[in-house]
Amino acid sequence: MSNDTTFKALVVEETSDGEFKKSIQERKVSDLPENDLLIEVHYSSLNFKDAMSATGNKRITKQYPHTPGIDAAGVVVSDKSGTFSAGQEVLVFGYDLGMDTAGGLGQIISIPADWAIECPKSLTLKEAMIYGTGGLTAALSVQKLEKMGAKPSDGPVAVTGASGGVGSISIAILSQLGYEVIAFSGKTEQSDYLKDLGASEVRHRDTINEIGSKPIGRELWANAIDTLGGDYLANLLKQTKAGGAVTSCGLAGGAEFSMTVMPFITRAVSLLGVDSVYIPLADKEAIWQRVATDMKLPNLENYGEEITLEQTPEYLDRFMASQTVGRYVVNVRG
Ligand code: NDP
Numbered sequence: 325m326s327n328d329t330t331f332k333a334l335v336v337e338e339t340s341d342g343e344f345k346k347s348i349q350e351r352k353v354s355d356l357p358e359n360d361l362l363i364e365v366h367y368s369s370l371n372f373k374d375a376m377s378a379t380g381n382k383r384i385t386k387q388y389p390h391t392p393g394i395d396a397a398g399v400v401v402s403d404k405s406g407t408f409s410a411g412q413e414v415l416v417f418g419y420d421l422g423m424d425t426a427g428g429l430g431q432i433i434s435i436p437a438d439w440a441i442e443c444p445k446s447l448t449l450k451e452a453m454i455y456g457t458g459g460l461t462a463a464l465s466v467q468k469l470e471k472m473g474a475k476p477s478d479g480p481v482a483v484t485g486a487s488g489g490v491g492s493i494s495i496a497i498l499s500q501l502g503y504e505v506i507a508f509s510g511k512t513e514q515s516d517y518l519k520d521l522g523a524s525e526v527r528h529r530d531t532i533n534e535i536g537s538k539p540i541g542r543e544l545w546a547n548a549i550d551t552l553g554g555d556y557l558a559n560l561l562k563q564t565k566a567g568g569a570v571t572s573c574g575l576a577g578g579a580e581f582s583m584t585v586m587p588f589i590t591r592a593v594s595l596l597g598v599d600s601v602y603i604p605l606a607d608k609e610a611i612w613q614r615v616a617t618d619m620k621l622p623n624l625e626n627y628g629e630e631i632t633l634e635q636t637p638e639y640l641d642r643f644m645a646s647q648t649v650g651r652y653v654v655n656v657r658g
Contacts, residue, residue: 325362325401325432327354332656333430334636336378338388344380346637351391356426356434360405363414363435365398366449368428369456369628370636370652371489372576375643377422384423392640393427393654394418394601395456397449405437413443417457417608418601429636431656441609444616453653454628455615458489460608461600463615465490465549465571466497468596472569476502478546482560484508484529485551485576486518492650494549495521496627497619506545508532508556514649521627529577532559539584540591554578557595566591573598576646628653 335349353362377385377392385392396416400408408414419439421427426434443452455463469481481498485491486507498505499522507523508531509515515526533555535541543565550557551574558581560570572595587593600608621627628651631639642648 325353327352329353331431332633333391333426334633336388336390336392338380344378344388346378346640348634351430353432356432359434359436361403361408361435361437361440362401363396363398363416363433364401365396365428365431365433365656367397367453368393368654368656369395369453369458370639370643370654371395371457372574372643374422374429375640378640379644387424391426391430392422393429394422395453396421396428396433397443397453403437407437408440413449414440415443415452416440417460429633429654429656438605441605441612444612446616446620450653451624454624454651455493456651457600458651459493459615460611461490461573461598462493462497463611463619464600465494465573465598466501467611467614468571468598469547469569472594472596474547474569476504478568479565480504480506480545482506482508482545482548484532484556484560485574486523487511487514487649488551488576489651490551490573492521493627495523496621498522500619500621510646511649517649529556532556535559535562538562539586552577554581557581558583561587561593561595564591564593569594569596571596571598627651630655632658
């Protein structure tokens with residue numbers, strides 16, 4: 325492959341009036357940053373962060389034109405570091421991919437070799453992208469609860485943003501591991517879908533906030549996985565059983581929250597942060613081994629809708645309008 329080799333990519337450009345325009349364009353390998361590892365991308369996936377990057381969120385992406393895509397699964401073209409050999413199947417999640425480094429929504433990426441891991445043998449590239457960062461974050465969240473001693477017999481686990489990427493895979497993994505799950509969603513019309521994933525009960529997300537400004541409430545769930553932040557996170561903590569824990573990975577419902585310390589000091593409830601982006605590569609490899617074994621979901625194809633690169637502009641807009649359900653896997657070469 326030469327520097328003049330062309331490939332297709334989603335490109336987001338900032339217009340002179342401050343708008344952000346998305347289109348599929350032809351790029352050259354020479355447009356990519358100089359790095360050791362060159363990968364032919366076969367599949368990527370869509371995440372909330374890609375939608376933020378595609379709409380010009382400068383906390384995610386500072387430089388435009390830009391190709392989003394925080395996930396990539398593909399085949400090694402060349403690796404100057406000697407870590408991988410040509411033809412090897414690899415996965416890339418997070419670090420700077422898709423933020424200020426051209427991402428997986430392009431058919432070729434150029435990245436440092438220490439951002440990639442070998443694709444586990446029991447997963448195809450497509451299956452790995454059905455999980456993607458959303459699934460990886462779900463798996464890390466469940467693992468964090470387990471490390472705090474959570475077990476199915478403790479009682480139900482609440483999951484917020486239930487119809488989203490992290491939420492839907494969290495429900496499925498928890499259910500597979502034997503937990504009872506209460507799914508909180510703004511889309512109660514998706515109740516059947518959420519129950520098919522493994523939720524035993526579906527409630528509207530607004531019901532979490534009915535507790536209002538009370539410092540602490542009834543103990544309604546043993547543990548929780550939160551993707552929303554804001555008041556939802558505060559009010560989940562206030563209604564968690566003594567000794568339980570709540571993981572926090574997202575801010576789809578707000579970045580700030582206000583509460584008292586009462587759930588922490590009277591019920592020993594724990595607040596656990598989850599990051600899937602900058603954790604060490606060894607931790608990413610370890611969680612992937614679980615995703616490929618005891619957390620592997622049966623009939624994986626059911627958890628993700630396959631779309632083409634050409635469809636990504638439309639689907640990224642749907643993310644910002646909260647009109648997406650589950651995971652979206654992008655067939656970048658389809
Ligand atoms: P999705 O867009 O797929 O899901 C988010 C869900 O949140 C929606 O489906 C909707 O679920 C709910 N939601 C959306 N907007 C609002 C709103 N304004 N108020 C309340 N609820 C809302 O996103 P992901 O699952 O990919 O990501 C979820 C969050 O986790 C994001 O904030 C993302 O940035 C973060 N994240 C963090 C990671 C980390 O490493 N820390 C990694 C991956 C994601 P419903 O309608 O069912 O309520």
